[in-house]
Amino acid sequence: MSKKSDAIQDLYPKWLRVKADRFQLSRLDPAETRGPDGRRLDRQAAETAFRENIACLQKLQYRLYAECKHGVLVVLQAMDAGGKDGVIRHVLGPLNPQGVLVFSYKKPTPRELAHDFLWRIHMHTPGHGMIVCFNRSHYEDVLVVRVHELAPKSVWKARYAHINNFERLLVDSGTVILKFLLIISKDEQKRRMQARLERPHKNWKFSEADLVERKCFDAYQEAYQAMLEKTSLPHAPWYVIPADNKWFRNYAVSMIMRETLERLDPRFPAPVEGLERIVVE
Amino acid sequence: MSKKSDAIQDLYPKWLRVKADRFQLSRLDPAETRGPDGRRLDRQAAETAFRENIACLQKLQYRLYAECKHGVLVVLQAMDAGGKDGVIRHVLGPLNPQGVLVFSYKKPTPRELAHDFLWRIHMHTPGHGMIVCFNRSHYEDVLVVRVHELAPKSVWKARYAHINNFERLLVDSGTVILKFLLIISKDEQKRRMQARLERPHKNWKFSEADLVERKCFDAYQEAYQAMLEKTSLPHAPWYVIPADNKWFRNYAVSMIMRETLERLDPRFPAPVEGLERIVVE
Numbered sequence: 334m335s336k337k338s339d340a341i342q343d344l345y346p347k348w349l350r351v352k353a354d355r356f357q358l359s360r361l362d363p364a365e366t367r368g369p370d371g372r373r374l375d376r377q378a379a380e381t382a383f384r385e386n387i388a389c390l391q392k393l394q395y396r397l398y399a400e401c402k403h404g405v406l407v408v409l410q411a412m413d414a415g416g417k418d419g420v421i422r423h424v425l426g427p428l429n430p431q432g433v434l435v436f437s438y439k440k441p442t443p444r445e446l447a448h449d450f451l452w453r454i455h456m457h458t459p460g461h462g463m464i465v466c467f468n469r470s471h472y473e474d475v476l477v478v479r480v481h482e483l484a485p486k487s488v489w490k491a492r493y494a495h496i497n498n499f500e501r502l503l504v505d506s507g508t509v510i511l512k513f514l515l516i517i518s519k520d521e522q523k524r525r526m527q528a529r530l531e532r533p534h535k536n537w538k539f540s541e542a543d544l545v546e547r548k549c550f551d552a553y554q555e556a557y558q559a560m561l562e563k564t565s566l567p568h569a570p571w572y573v574i575p576a577d578n579k580w581f582r583n584y585a586v587s588m589i590m591r592e593t594l595e596r597l598d599p600r601f602p603a604p605v606e607g608l609e610r611i612v613v614e
Numbered sequence: 615m616s617k618k619s620d621a622i623q624d625l626y627p628k629w630l631r632v633k634a635d636r637f638q639l640s641r642l643d644p645a646e647t648r649g650p651d652g653r654r655l656d657r658q659a660a661e662t663a664f665r666e667n668i669a670c671l672q673k674l675q676y677r678l679y680a681e682c683k684h685g686v687l688v689v690l691q692a693m694d695a696g697g698k699d700g701v702i703r704h705v706l707g708p709l710n711p712q713g714v715l716v717f718s719y720k721k722p723t724p725r726e727l728a729h730d731f732l733w734r735i736h737m738h739t740p741g742h743g744m745i746v747c748f749n750r751s752h753y754e755d756v757l758v759v760r761v762h763e764l765a766p767k768s769v770w771k772a773r774y775a776h777i778n779n780f781e782r783l784l785v786d787s788g789t790v791i792l793k794f795l796l797i798i799s800k801d802e803q804k805r806r807m808q809a810r811l812e813r814p815h816k817n818w819k820f821s822e823a824d825l826v827e828r829k830c831f832d833a834y835q836e837a838y839q840a841m842l843e844k845t846s847l848p849h850a851p852w853y854v855i856p857a858d859n860k861w862f863r864n865y866a867v868s869m870i871m872r873e874t875l876e877r878l879d880p881r882f883p884a885p886v887e888g889l890e891r892i893v894v895e
Contacts (some may be wrong), residue, residue, distance in 0.1 A: 338634065533882065537882055537883045
């Protein structure tokens with residue numbers, strides 16, 4: 334690993350971060366609301382802190398963009414109705430769209446399937462100065478593929494190492510990687526899906542396939558556990574976000590992004606000597 | 615032209631729209647503040663209307679995304695310091711980033727130059743449901759290229775027709791194209807550039823090349839006039855925005871986007887029969 338990777342791995346805050354060898358997803362309470370200090374947060378305080386986080390992130394993003402030295406990759410994974418769209422809207426929405434790109438990875442196309450599984454991912458990784466968000470990602474290739482046996486075990490098992498190598502490449506070239514797994518309970522998923530079915534304007538978000546996926550809820554928890562154990566590494570850790578409460582979820586993601594970028598501390602490029610003496614004719 | 619193009623060309627509002635055969639850029643006042651009804655707008659009223667436009671655009675964007683039938687391409691052209699970044703921040707910034715992509719076209723790379731001039735453009739045109747903004751665009755190939763003679767006249771002259779054909783292809787497949795040329799006066803550009811030089815945090819936006827470009831201010835006005843005459847067509851018209859006043863510029867762009875999308879009138883997909891009777895287990 335390069336010095337750059339070493340420096341980047343010191344950026345990631347500890348709160349909600351997964352240590353690969355001692356994390357049990359099954360023991361997580363999706364309705365958890367304890368903050369970084371271990372005390373229960375109340376909603377109003379969290380919403381106030383969330384707004385402060387966003388204001389900070391807006392300033393940090395401007396400096397990140399101006400400095401043009403690091404990229405930030407935000408990976409979002411969750412079950413259907415888990416809150417991925419909500420995080421994009423509430424946490425990334427207030428940022429300057431010139432510096433943010435969101436890519437949603439759906440079922441691969443025939444052309445994508447004709448390449449290695451990281452091909453369609455690599456082309457959208459962030460350039461310097463940019464924040465890129467993946468709504469689903471290369472991790473689907475060890476999640477849905479594993480749960481539904483879309484590839485032989487020998488194939489998806491090899492992918493954990495491929496992913497780790499690939500993410501190391503990104504970090505070595507200055508990319509900060511923040512991976513968020515949003516966890517909701519089975520009951521909360523049921524409520525949200527039912528609401529989508531009943532509200533005419535939420536209807537379009539529903540697909541019958543979601544019900545099939547829901548039947549595999551427990552299999553997904555197992556696939557998540559394996560993914561966390563194998564791919565939550567110091568240079569690109571996973572954060573598991575209890576997401577039954579949307580206000581807590583938004584607060585937590587914004588907090589972790591803010592702290593990481595504060596430690597990255599992007600700076601405006603140093604003024605060029607004498608620039609202030611130029612007179613525009 | 616297909617029926618789709620016919621339908622799309624009826625969407626574009628008239629205010630500030632360029633009729634190719636009777637528009638004289640030299641007669642435009644960049645400090646103009648008259649609204650759609652011909653009366654002078656005051657700043658406060660325009661700012662209130664701007665906020666309403668944004669609220670409408672947010673709702674329209676959601677429906678555009680849900681319907682997934684049309685794409686919207688917003689093209690921004692202007693001199694340096696003309697306000698392109700400002701429009702992106704203020705008008706596109708409040709939209710949901712999941713449905714917006716911004717691409718900034720800079721000096722072409724060797725790889726890009728090894729293709730036709732529309733190659734790097736085509737790959738980023740909006741898919742259904744998306745709003746894509748080009749910060750500079752294929753029009754640079756008839757602007758900077760013309761002004762600095764980066765290609766023989768025979769080459770750039772042929773490009774107007776290529777552009778028109780290309781944009782017709784996009785519109786025929788359901789893309790709405792809104793092209794904005796932001797016009798500032800030479801004095802206003804001077805003020806803004808000087809400010810960039812003097813403010814440490816604006817400094818990084820300045821490049822010595824900008825001063826070279828400024829020397830060609832008048833040549834650019836000529837190139838703009840030719841561009842407007844040749845490429846402001848009913849299916850993909852140009853809007854020329856007087857942009858000395860940022861509040862007027864933001865109001866005007868938001869107003870034109872809002873009216874166009876209101877006429878497009880995207881709808882939520884019709885609820886699937888019986889969906890509301892499904893019970894999530």
